[in-house]
Amino acid sequence: MSDYPVARVADVLAGKVPPGSKVTIQGWVRTRRDSKAGVSFIHVSDGSCFDPLQVVAPNTLENYAKEVQHLSSGCSVVCTGAVTPSPAQGQSVEVQAESVRVLGWVEDPLTYPIQPKKSSYEYLREVAHLRSRTNSFGAVARVRHCLSMAVHRYFHEHGFLWIHTPIVTASDCEGAGAMFKVSTLDLANPPRTPEGKIDFTQDFFGKQAYLTVSGQLNVETYCMALSKVYTFGPTFRAENSNTARHLAEFWMIEPEVAFNDLTADADLAEDFLKYIFKALLNERGDDLKFFADRVDKTCIERVQKFVESSFERVSYTEAIAILDKAPKKFEFPVKWGVDMQSEHERYLTEEYFKKPVVVMNYPKEIKAFYMRQNDDGKTVAAMDVLAPGIGEIIGGSQREERLELLDRRLVEMGLDPKHYWWYRDLRRYGTVPHAGFGLGFERTIIYATGLGNIRDAIPFPRTPGNAEF
RNA sequence: UCCCCGGUAGCUCAACGGUAGAGCAUGUGACUGUUAAUCACAGGGUUGAUGGUUCGAAUCCAUCCCGGGGAGCCA
Numbered sequence: 343m344s345d346y347p348v349a350r351v352a353d354v355l356a357g358k359v360p361p362g363s364k365v366t367i368q369g370w371v372r373t374r375r376d377s378k379a380g381v382s383f384i385h386v387s388d389g390s391c392f393d394p395l396q397v398v399a400p401n402t403l404e405n406y407a408k409e410v411q412h413l414s415s416g417c418s419v420v421c422t423g424a425v426t427p428s429p430a431q432g433q434s435v436e437v438q439a440e441s442v443r444v445l446g447w448v449e450d451p452l453t454y455p456i457q458p459k460k461s462s463y464e465y466l467r468e469v470a471h472l473r474s475r476t477n478s479f480g481a482v483a484r485v486r487h488c489l490s491m492a493v494h495r496y497f498h499e500h501g502f503l504w505i506h507t508p509i510v511t512a513s514d515c516e517g518a519g520a521m522f523k524v525s526t527l528d529l530a531n532p533p534r535t536p537e538g539k540i541d542f543t544q545d546f547f548g549k550q551a552y553l554t555v556s557g558q559l560n561v562e563t564y565c566m567a568l569s570k571v572y573t574f575g576p577t578f579r580a581e582n583s584n585t586a587r588h589l590a591e592f593w594m595i596e597p598e599v600a601f602n603d604l605t606a607d608a609d610l611a612e613d614f615l616k617y618i619f620k621a622l623l624n625e626r627g628d629d630l631k632f633f634a635d636r637v638d639k640t641c642i643e644r645v646q647k648f649v650e651s652s653f654e655r656v657s658y659t660e661a662i663a664i665l666d667k668a669p670k671k672f673e674f675p676v677k678w679g680v681d682m683q684s685e686h687e688r689y690l691t692e693e694y695f696k697k698p699v700v701v702m703n704y705p706k707e708i709k710a711f712y713m714r715q716n717d718d719g720k721t722v723a724a725m726d727v728l729a730p731g732i733g734e735i736i737g738g739s740q741r742e743e744r745l746e747l748l749d750r751r752l753v754e755m756g757l758d759p760k761h762y763w764w765y766r767d768l769r770r771y772g773t774v775p776h777a778g779f780g781l782g783f784e785r786t787i788i789y790a791t792g793l794g795n796i797r798d799a800i801p802f803p804r805t806p807g808n809a810e811f
Numbered sequence: 812u813c814c815c816c817g818g819u820a821g822c823u824c825a826a827c828g829g830u831a832g833a834g835c836a837u838g839u840g841a842c843u844g845u846u847a848a849u850c851a852c853a854g855g856g857u858u859g860a861u862g863g864u865u866c867g868a869a870u871c872c873a874u875c876c877c878g879g880g881g882a883g884c885c886a
């Protein structure tokens with residue numbers, strides 16, 4: 343082995359390595375082509391950028407016939423040699439190999455699941471442990487990382503603290519959907535109370551516990567001391583949802599800001615989304631170009647337009663009026679007081695406004711207990727951000743900071759205020775107006791990339807009946 | 812969970828009641844500073860599973876399993 347410094351493919355291709363310098367490249371073979379001129383061209387990817395690096399292996403290498411000519415897609419290699427300008431089209435620089443060492447062979451190239459050709463996303467989901475080696479999933483991973491970092495950078499630069507809210511929760515009424523149960527009890531033979539019910543006092547946490555469906559209630563406690571906070575972590579919904587937009591395990595971003603009202607909340611959502619999409623445009627042009635070429639021609643344009651134009655803002659009442667006058671027959675009739683269906687949201691954002699829309703001030707009956715009641719007595723300070731192509735991407739609200747009104751809503755909705763004792767305490771001790779929202783991270787990714795299914799926006803999708811990997 | 816559509820070679824698909832085929836991939840050879848290279852030849856299949864109808868089923872029927880699209884729930 344030589345002692346040449348290890349270089350990332352991204353740095354070599356970006357010209358950060360001076361021509362003539364000798365480097366070590368570590369990665370996986372994408373394709374190999376042999377030339378009778380006495381060289382083989384090996385495209386090596388290490389995941390650091392979209393494009394692979396061309397390694398030119400001459401037939402004078404001692405393992406040329408025995409090994410180099412048998413390299414197939416997926417083999418892991420360590421190559422050393424000089425970086426030189428490429429005489430041929432297709433790449434600016436390449437590496438003239440002095441050595442090509444094979445670390446791992448593909449034991450049966452015929453049945454290697456990842457072949458250098460188009461494979462369907464459906465098929466690749468069945469080989470999720472290997473799909474990271476494809477152009478598509480490498481690009482998704484880099485986009486996901488880029489957006490993650492941008493999320494943290496935005497909040498950090500704007501004075502927010504990242505709060506690590508718990509994954510396991512014992513409040514069974516977070517109100518955002520069905521929950522997964524967490525237990526160490528023997529399922530076949532659980533301890534029983536005298537009444538014959540399962541005795542959760544003997545369970546690990548001494549009471550029934552669940553996986554969180556939202557960090558919001560917890561993060562509000564930190565908001566009431568640290569002013570600007572956010573969560574960014576996994577959340578879980580045990581809904582039997584089988585759609586291209588739902589996961590049982592997904593990542594959510596939930597900022598919460600003290601002293602903010604609903605308008606400030608919508609302003610934050612807009613400013614924040616534009617920031618992370620700008621970062622994506624600046625940093626991952628190579629991957630976005632791939633998505634534009636292969637997945638969705640309009641994706642770059644869409645993200646650019648998103649960054650440049652302002653969100654449309656309408657009240658729920660106005661939105662209903664627009665839908666009422668729409669020259670279009672809806673399957674579900676539109677009426678003030680009912681929740682909007684997918685077809686309604688789509689019409690607003692895709693046909694009527696043709697851009698992201700913030701719908702604000704929904705009827706209180708169709709929204710959660712913690713949302714702040716407006717003076718009209720009919721609506722709450724809730725907002726949804728609707729985006730063309732995916733529908734609801736953000737759901738948020740100003741929170742009810744007045745204890746009396748909060749309690750009234752709890753009772754109206756059949757909830758027991760006792761179960762929310764610590765949440766209510768926030769209103770008893772130094773309460774202030776505050777607002778926040780939840781952004782589905784994977785939905786953000788499919789919006790930006792044009793991916794058709796949310797299961798391809800997360801490395802290992804969990805959906806009903808699917809947790810193989 | 813409901814409504815549609817689909818499961819055929821390693822992958823993408825064709826054949827739609829009468830001997831199961833192509834492209835890519837793989838192997839061999841030819842050719843070439845090549846670019847998902849090209850050309851020739853070769854190997855490769857209990858047609859998702861189980862029953863049924865039929866002289867005969869990949870094809871028709873039933874049930875189940877798996878996948879996709881749409882709906883609901885939501886982020």
